[in-house]
Amino acid sequence: MWKLKVAEGGSPWLRSLNNHSGQELAEIEKVRQTFQENRFSQKHSSDLLMRIQFANENQDRVILPRVEVKDIEDISEDKVTATLRRALSFHSTLQANDGHWPGDHYGPLIFMPGLVITLSITGGLNAILSEEHKREICRYFYNHQNSDGGWGLHIEGPNTMVVTVLNYVSLRLLGEGANDGQGAMEKARQWILDHGGATSVSSWGKIWLSILGVFEWSGNNPVQPEIWMLPYILPTHPGRLWCHCRLINLPMSYLYGRRFVGPISSTVLALREEIFNVPYHEIDWNQARNLCAKEDLFHPRPLIQDILWGTLDKVVEPLLMHWPGSKLREKSLRTVMEHIHYEDENTQYICIGPINKVLNMLCCWVEDPNSEAYKLHLPRLYDYLWVAEDGMKMKSIMGYSFCGSRLQAFISTKLTQEYGPTLRKAHMFIKNSQVVDDCSGDLDLWYRHISKGGWTFSTGDQGWPVTDCTAEGIKVVTFKLYSFLLSKLSPELVGEPIDARRLYDAVNLLLSLQIIRNSGGGYGTYELTRSYSWMEILNPSEIFGDHSIDYPYVECTSAVIQALSTFKKLHPGHRGDEIDICIQKAALFIEKLQAQDGSWYGSWGICFTYGTWFGIKGLVAAGRSFATCSAIRKACAFLLSKQVASGGWGESYLSSQNKVYTNLEGEKSHIVNTGWAMLALIDAGQAERDATPLHHAAKLLINSQMDNGDFPQQSWVSSLGIVLSIAAYRNIFPIWALGEYKCRVLGGLK
Known part of the structure; x- marks a missing residue:
């Protein structure tokens, strides 16, 4: 039998143990057999072994009755709140004691x-x-x-x-x-x-x-x-x-x-x-x-x-x-x-x-x-x-990322007082995962950029900060969303706030990574762009393209804008003028990157839905709005044109491969794509113009929730050549989208 063990220092690893009950063994064999029998129609695992283990460890959890919405007129704040409580309660059981959420990333x-x-x-x-x-x-x-x-x-x-x-x-x-x-x-x-x-x-x-x-x-x-x-x-x-x-x-x-x-x-x-x-x-x-x-x-x-x-x-x-x-x-x-x-x-x-x-x-x-x-x-x-x-x-990464996105999802619901221990552990884990020193020796000799202050796609041990991970880290540990700060909530609830000097290190890192020469203000992943796109003609790999240099991406650029704009509101005295210039250049880069149809190509998620969410969110964080920015208006029109009959959005991984928007087969909806589209439209003020598309999408998410509060595993959600399935996304983005919907759409309509 297999059991997830969280090692000292926060590293999850798997060992074979023999102290499981026969009932649990039978349950695991059943889900294995079910997957094997349906492997050609449902190719993605649902991470059920971990879920079975955690369910057995949390048998005292009270599962609230499942909510179902028959028509959008039936949607009420109470029903959305009940759905969120069920989701947050379930998702809290998947958290490890050190604060991270282990999970599949394959x-x-x-x-x-x-x-x-x-x-x-x-x-x-x-x-x-x-x-x-x-x-x-x-x-x-x-x-x-x-x-x-x-x-x-x-x-x-x-x-x-x-x-x-x-x-x-x-x-x-x-x-x-x-x-x-x-x-x-x-x-x-x-x-x-x-x-x-x-x-x-x-x-x-x-x-x-x-x-x-x-x-x-x-x-x-x-x-x-x-x-x-x-x-x-x-x-x-x-x-x-x-x-x-x-x-x-x-x-x-x-x-x-x-x-x-x-x-x-x-x-x-x-x-x-x-x-x-x-x-x-x-x-x-x-x-x-x-x-x-x-x-x-x-x-x-x-x-x-x-x-x-x-x-x-x-x-x-x-x-x-x-x-x-x-x-x-x-x-x-x-x-x-x-x-x-x-x-x-x-x-x-x-x-x-x-x-x-x-x-x-x-x-x-x-x-x-x-x-x-x-x-x-x-x-x-x-x-x-x-x-x-x-x-x-x-797995494609060591495995602890997305804590920042999870916290944003939790906080969007305004139910944080009910999940204090979960927030406290996650907040502590994120603070402990920051890279606190640069790599050793002469960085130029080893072709390394500075690292101090960043957050990685893994843990601080791994030492490779990523721009959007660092941006998410800044947002979470300073967190000003909907008029309150995570770090300013009661320390008994979420723990002590991070030292301001560590935030300054993170901001300094982001400012050093803006790509001016090649993009005019965009952000890549780990480093500055060091060469030219024509290097692709020397790429010897037949199976991977557009990997030779660190290109600027809409996702990374948007995340940095969001982080710096949040940071400046809290710490206006630290490099304020430089931050303003950085944000404006980054916003111009996002506008120039937009396609004619109003979309942005998402490289790190599938695909145009993901990129367009980041495009809108970055421009809004930079001070643009639907009324003042044609790029946001075009982006909203693009997203609304892709909503399918069920009320959601569903984009195939073929969009990433062929660079043309492609619906899932049968025009099925995907709960993660739907979450991204909802978040984008809510940020762009769709509720003030016509909330009907958001109501239809919310109905889909509510009715997709499973009996135990989980959400179903569907198809791909991440890309950049090697398509990835990230088990965490099926929980994070429905929660986040419904949290925003409850507070900013239903709350705004009152």
Whole structure:
């Protein structure tokens, strides 16, 4: 059995325990079986294992009767309040003792194979992953296999060669036989062979297979460590890449430069026979270097890349493999490892994300299998693992974000006095999660921006502040919403307010991150934009595009405007003039970014609904209004035009992929999209013009609530190439939207 344990320091990790009752075991087996039976129609897990555990730990909770609205005339403040109390009561039970809300944050199927391959190479597969871990990982792979045998980049996506090959390989390494899985392994293998075999896997797959010994390094385009020795003044220097991109390139270049290959086991030899259409020793690896299955070719390579990689492979690489060029190779490898160790040490071995986490860990083992660095990596693997009714997966982040959004949702309801302990714990957790120091050493040498004062997408330990996370942190710990402050509420209710100096640090960080040169005032994610968009023509990844530099986004820019405008009302004396200039430039950027139809493309949520919510909210925070700003008027018209017959909004992940607004199949509503649209329209004053669309949307949310106060899990809610499903959103945004609706629509109509 599995049980969520919150470790000292706030890190959730999962252990196998045997002290659960037989009744609970039967309940868990039932939800697993139900998911397996319905996996093709409902691909998303509902995070039920955690919910079952917390329900058993909170059996004394009083569940209020479910509310149902038959017509919008039936909506009353009492009914909305009852719905909110049911939702807040349930959501409070999901909070951990340290104040955060653990939960699923999943979707991409490309994360787990790296962990399995790395542990199989280092000999840690059986030591780190128990038989129960391996069984649940296999369950996850099988549950998300498409009916024709393959796997997509994400659990709703069509088959891709890279994920199908890597998942098949992972299952074999986990002990599954070539014909196991009740025919699933055979179907996967047949799909691979029918679509060209593993020689046509895209570049990331080639690298992982080469590391394992199921592909030759000569079949890869170069990922040379020497590029880290180039002068930083060059716009193509890897230190100028978006941090996620460069921190994946970094360990890959080390492994390529070392031509590292793991131990050749019997399983590796068998895989060489299973996933290629010709005998392994007859494969033309030079030809394979440029092969890519059409299923992986989301972003075709331009001709200039073929010329560049061919030159590096045929001319430059041979020089670096032999003296005196080999001297430069050795120096480059040492430099790269120094950067890897710097990333590890400054993130407490969590790393910025799951892909570079396992790559860095492998590099530390390759450098020295007995090193302290490798051993320090191992305990932090559990931070990324999560188990639900669909099996065990590797999350995209370590896992504690969204506390700020949850608090805003709670406070929007004006029911805070009833949930003091919940607010107090969350407030304390957010304060404790702030990054209080910059990274060590010379930041320029390590290509790092200042960090002090920021909030991360994870915990303070991880040390990578994000602009919108920092903005949400500022809003929550200063919180002036609807005429009252979170930090000015009774300290007995929410805890002591944060020290003003720590707020100043956060504001200083945000002011330092405004992108003037490339955008005129927008905000990216982690850092300033360091190079140019034409760098995308050198992006070697066929499956991910628009990732080479840190672009400015409407979401990040809007969040910063909201935070700075809130902060200035409370602390007008701290850099007030600079904040005013920053806000106005950021607002102009948002206006310029708006599409002709009135929408904004959302990169971090799906998609135009999400972006348009942020566009409106940012402009309102900057002092614009429906009456004075044509951009807000166009945005409202856009949102209203997308409301479906059920009263809600429902946007497909295909909007993100194709950059054209696409409804969910059958024009279904999605409670999270509906929440975003309601919040945007309420901020834009829709209730003062015609509240009918808001009443219809509120009816949908009220009637969507489940018997226990939870809301149902639906489809995707987050994007940027690797589509994500964030379990928390199904609770946060219906609560927040209904809270605003109760106080600003129904309350305003009185």
